[in-house]
Every structure is written in structure tokens, then in C-alpha cells.
Amino acid sequence: MGDALFTLSAFETEALLLSLRVAVWAVLGSLPFAIGFAWLLSRKEFWGKSALNAVLHLPLVVPPVVVGYGLLVLFGRNGPLGKWLLDTFGVSVAFSWKGAAIAAAVVSFPLMLRAIKLSMDAVDERLEFVAHTLGASRWKVLRTVTIPLTMPGIVAGIALSFARCLGEFGATITFVANIPGETRTLPLALYTAINSPGAEMQAGRIVLISVVLALGALALSEIAAHRVTKAVHGI
């Protein structure tokens, strides 16, 4: 064995890179929406607010399989959104890594939203009012006061949802199946290994990769959180 122990096989590299790609796109794609909805829920009063809040948190409370099935119905080639995407942009998300990213984004969205909203709730609204009296437009206040002061929550939200994306299984396998190189992320690769007789070693290696990846992400987010808190509060 020797070197082979520390060298990733093609199967493992494929799953690792795919997991990273899916998680990065899922996080980047949901971030603007999470900030937008967090602002809406934290700063505005409107009719149907609690209903919106419930809907946005739904993926946290329903089984991931249900989310995956819902996505399949919506984004399948004959689903309303899937058909529209295909007709308008010629893009099909079903059974592709893009679908896996959508599944991961939807499932992790409530975690990101909550972290950002809590942090935004803690920002003194009077600072925003003062910015207005200093002549700032609503957009400038959001850009220069609200978002910078919410950064600790944004970093925490990114870290949480990134971790959740890496672990996403149920919605992904239901929505986009388990296709090698396309939708077979680390958890799905582990599932495949477990179901193959005599692949215990393979399963163990994927578990190890997942743990190392999670710890690395955690360490990065700790460093980022520390820096951001320092930048926001000044020492």
C-alpha cells in the first residue's frame, strides 16, 4: 500500500471535487437570497410575514426526501420550472450536478438565513437611522452599515450551510439520482461503497476524507469569523 494510502483514487477525487463544486455553487447562489430575506424578516413588517418565515424554514423541518421529491416535480423535464428553464435557457438541471447544487442550496438555505437574520437583528437599527440622517440612501445604508455589521453572521451562515451542503444526501439522491461524475458527491459515494460487497476499506477512506474536509472547513470558518469580528468591532 504505502503511497496508495495517501493518494486519492479517481473515484475519490471525482466525488471530492464534485462535492466541493456543488457546495460552493450552492452557497454562492443562496447567499444573496439569504441576505435579502434576512433583511426583509429582520427589518420590515408586512402582511404574511410569519407565513413567509414558515415557508423559508420548511426545508429544515421536512424530510430531505420530501424536498428532493418536490424539486423533482418542479424541476423535472416536464415540471413547470424545469420546462421553463429548458425552453428559455436550454438548461436542464435534472440528473446533473446543477440539480445537486439546487438541492443542496434549498436544504441548507434555512441554516444560512437564520444565522444571518440573528446577526442582523443584533445590529442597532439606530445606526441605520443615523446613516439616513447623514444623507445615505437605503442602498448605501445596506451596503455600508447593515451588511458590514452583519458580517459575523454572514460568515457563520456560509460555514453552516457549506457544511450542510457537503453532507446533503436525501434530497440529492431523490432529485438527481446517483450518477458517477455528475451527481455522486461524497455522501453518495459512501452510500455506493457501503452497498458494494467487500468495499469496507473504500467506505472507510471516504469517511476519512469527509471528516478531514469538514474539519478544514470548520477551521477556515473559525479564522474568518475571528477576523471579521475584529474588523467589525475594532480590536
Added chain:
Amino acid sequence: MASDLQIDITLARDGFTLQANTQIGSGITVVTGPSGAGKSTLIGAIAGAVKPDRGRISLNDHIFFDTASRRHLRPAARNIGYVLQDSLLFPHMSVKQNLLYGSRKSSTWTVDDIAKILEIDGLLARRPKQLSGGERRRVAIGRALMTNPQLLLLDEPLANLDATRRRAILPLIERLRDEFDLPIIYVTHAWSEIIRLADRLIVMKDGQITNQGTLSEVLATDDIGAELGLDGSVIEATVLGHDNEQGLSTLSSTSGQLHIAQIVDQPGSNVRLFIGAADVALALSRPVGLSVQNILEATIIDIRPGTPPVVNIDLALNDGQVLRSRVTPRAVESLGLTKGQSVYALIKSVALDKDLLHHPL
């Protein structure tokens, strides 16, 4: 340029009604009154933080709020400097970035000018967390001034600062009035600040303006003074000099000299003194062999019976300033006090600041 802020508003919020009708011009207008009187609500309505139920607010020809024409200008469009008690500096920015946040191209003042006037020029690179309470207030005032405001609202800007820090900032606020020619509305219930700063005074209670006018006019109203804990009169005098050894400052007025515990103001500058009505005794001739050192020549201009057993006597100093005194009816009778009579006012204690009040000289 004379400024004219017109306010006529009504605003009801859970059991509390603010009703204010006033006109505010240049100089420092102090708004005072007990907690819950509606001072901050009034200021908030001017700044646009709260929307009145009906009425009108305008500054010169600039209409901020008007129910008749359904106008409610955004705070950003009002061009007002608004400084609250908790300075509310942006914690993620340096002092300089805070100052520059609302600066306009049209600003007559640069960061350096403002920093010099407010004595914060050494702090520009710091973060708000690294500032003392007094420094934070000054940065907040500077940040508001950088927007070139047409009006400055200061809502208890010196609350929770110790006396030394307060005394250091008060002259700066006077400088703002003189150098920027800016109407300033200043909310406080600290009477040392009222005495020092008020060109005009607005007294509020239970959401109503109960009295308004120049400081002397308001203090001349019999009950207001007692209500504010300012039962007496405010006299202006000029600093003559200081005696460091004895810790005394000498002030001159046309009616005689006054000796008070040492103050920081330069010789030649004018200061306002508060003299409590109960601290002024009267004598028919210049007394000798008396521990009271502050004796002013005065003429009785009014004698009014107050709440028994008290008689209020108003005295005019040689330059016309009014000094209020309070004596017993027996004293009036035995001295035979009448209007127009020349007397000597014996001043038992003089205050520039709350801390000095209890040092009779």
C-alpha cells in the same frame, strides 16, 4: 442668514400625546422638562425618526412634514445633523471614516477643520471602541457637521459624562453656534447646561410646551424655576482675573465684583452665573463685618407675595439685569422695602455649574 424652524404638530402614541407649536430661530434653543415630557419625541419628529399624526414642520422654505399636502420628507433629504445621547458611531469604521460618511462636496469644512475645532485631530485613525465617552460625543457632533446641516439637533449629547468632560465640551458647542451660524436645538435636563448654553428655552411637560422664551424670561416666571429646580436668576458677568493661590476667580459686573470658586474661562470672557433666589439676602446699607463677600448694588423693581411665608422680590442691577430674591413678609415689613428703593443684594452662593453650587463664598 437667519433661520426659521416652524413646528406645529400633534402626535399620539400609546396614551401619550405630544402637541407642540413653536418657532425656533438661530442660536441655541434648549428644550428641557422632566423625563417623558416629549422632548426626544419632538426632536425625533424634526429629524424624521417619528411621523406626527398631523401638522406641519418646515425649515425656512423647506417643508419637512405637512399633512395638508401629504408630505413626509425622508430623514436623508432633510439635511439635519442629529446627535443622540449614545453617540452611535459606526463601530466598523475609523474616526476619519465616520467623519467622512456624510460629507458632501459642498461642505465648507474639511475633516481637518472639524477635527481641529472639536479637538479630535489626534484621534482620526482610531476606532470608536478606543475612544473615551467624551471623545465619542465630539466625533458624533463632527460627523453631523460634515454634512453641512441647516440645523443641528443634539439630544442630551453630554448625558452620562462626568463634570470635567462636560465642562470641556460646553465651550466647543458655543463655538459651533458662533462659527457655523447654525441653529442648534439642544435637549437636556442638566441645568448647568441650560444656564451655560440657552439663548432660548423651551420647557415641556406631559407632551405640551408649558413655557418658552429667552432664558431670563422663562426663569422670571415664578413657578417654572421651582419646577426645573432653577429657582433663581441668571446673571452675566465678565471674568476679571484668577487667583490661583486662593482658588478664586473675580468677575465684574456694573453692580460690583463677584468672587467665585476658580473657573477655566479666560479673563475678558463673559460667563453666566446662576444665583438662587433663596441665596440672595437684602440690606439697606452696605454691610460691614460680614462673611458674605459678594455684595451688589441693586434697585427693587417688583415685590410679589409668593407661596406663604415667602415674598418674591425682583431687583434690577445697574445694567438692568434682573436678580430674583426671596425673603419673609416680616423682613419686608421691618426693612420697609418698597418698589424703587436702592438696596444691597448679599449673595450667599453663586453657581456656574452644579458642582459649584454648594461652595458659598
